[in-house]
Amino acid sequence: MKTKTAPYNPFDYLETQEEIDDYLTDAFIDDDPRVFLTALGYLAKKKGISNIAKQTGLNRESLYKSFSGNGNPRFSTVIKVSKALGIKLNAKMM
Secondary structure: OOOOOOOOOHHOOOOOOHHHHHHHHHHHHHOHHHHHHHHHHHHHHHHHHHHOOOOHHHHHHHHHOOOOOOOOOHHHHHHHHHHHHOOOOOOOOO
């Protein structure tokens, strides 16, 4: 008998806004930018890629590719998707 599995999405297991914020912050400060892009992709999937595509005017298929962890989206795409997801990116001198 084969075991049926579903794609893993960490946002299915984060219960509070604080947990979501911490996850995104940790992904953002990681040395590998793909970590944050993948996290955005997971959140976009949780919220609905089609909905994000409509809000941003971007192509649904290109969003999947851009935020798969292997894509290389433009910074403008990252900003549009972040805004559509309600994420506020802040820059601060260290």
